[in-house]
Amino acid sequence: SDSLLSAAHPQAALSAANPFSLEGKLALVTGGGTGIGLEIARCLSVAGATVVITGRREAVLQEAVADLGPSVHYLTNDVGDLAQLEELVAHIETTFGPLDILVNNAGINMKKPALEVTDEDFSRILHTNLNAVFALTRACARRMVARKSGVILMISSMAAYYGIDRVVAYAASKSAVEGMVKVLASEFSKDNVRINAIAPGFIETEMSRTAMNSDPERRDRAMRRTPMGRFGQPQDIGHAAVFLASDAARYVTGASLPVDGGNSIGF
Numbered sequence: 001s002d003s004l005l006s007a008a009h010p011q012a013a014l015s016a017a018n019p020f021s022l023e024g025k026l027a028l029v030t031g032g033g034t035g036i037g038l039e040i041a042r043c044l045s046v047a048g049a050t051v052v053i054t055g056r057r058e059a060v061l062q063e064a065v066a067d068l069g070p071s072v073h074y075l076t077n078d079v080g081d082l083a084q085l086e087e088l089v090a091h092i093e094t095t096f097g098p099l100d101i102l103v104n105n106a107g108i109n110m111k112k113p114a115l116e117v118t119d120e121d122f123s124r125i126l127h128t129n130l131n132a133v134f135a136l137t138r139a140c141a142r143r144m145v146a147r148k149s150g151v152i153l154m155i156s157s158m159a160a161y162y163g164i165d166r167v168v169a170y171a172a173s174k175s176a177v178e179g180m181v182k183v184l185a186s187e188f189s190k191d192n193v194r195i196n197a198i199a200p201g202f203i204e205t206e207m208s209r210t211a212m213n214s215d216p217e218r219r220d221r222a223m224r225r226t227p228m229g230r231f232g233q234p235q236d237i238g239h240a241a242v243f244l245a246s247d248a249a250r251y252v253t254g255a256s257l258p259v260d261g262g263n264s265i266g267f
């Protein structure tokens, strides 16, 4: 019977508590001062986590923590400076305790026709969106694997799956991150470290709103391709992050979750 099955299950006790709670957890959200990262930080902290956000601009981070409340802290940091990422993670763990959750959210984009993209452009995008993501993931995962506990999230993009004009380097970086998720999920599974991606569709941030408003044709095209008929909000990504970071997703690893109002149904 069902009751016999659940009684025999070693993790059955979980169902009694709120499996979405992040109470007592420590999270690091890169690029947490603005846009999607800011709302991921807010949602994780509302779910009970202590959150450290990073970014390059101190004034932006100060404003964010003032808005987010006492369980969110900031550290000014450039993820592109790979040599100091081990030190960053060590500093966070000395100050706040063991990291339970890493959200690789910091990312940059550039819109240019492919034939105008220089080697320098291409390297710059790949460096932030891929090299830095790997280096920080490795620094955190080393500790998580040793502790046999941890969750890593990648903020990917539907640009990883579909041909979207003028984002060749960005799409390459996000596709590479999706590939990385599967390999790392396989390598870390036995050590109870889960890793998943969230693939946002068109999300309204200050930046994307400005870009869309200045190009009504692009805005209309994006809207036509979105079955739900509206763009997503940064909190929609935050809520998905809470689920994937929590014990509610304890059997989910190596996945990529589209949060895109139906873009992934097909263009």
Ligand code: NDP
Residues within 6 Å of the ligand: 030, 031, 032, 033, 034, 035, 036, 037, 054, 055, 056, 057, 060, 077, 078, 079, 080, 104, 105, 106, 107, 108, 109, 128, 155, 156, 157, 158, 199, 200, 201, 202, 203, 204, 205, 207, 208
């Ligand atoms: P934002 O530009 O608002 O956020 C990017 C954040 O990353 C900023 O806070 C920025 O802060 C930080 N950042 C950039 N470079 C670095 C760096 N070298 N070191 C540390 N922090 C850095 O954009 P979004 O919120 O839209 O993007 C967040 C993520 O979501 C990105 O990975 C993006 O690719 C992804 N995404 C967004 C979509 C959208 O529609 N908005 C759709 C699909 C994916 P600072 O400049 O101060 O360093």
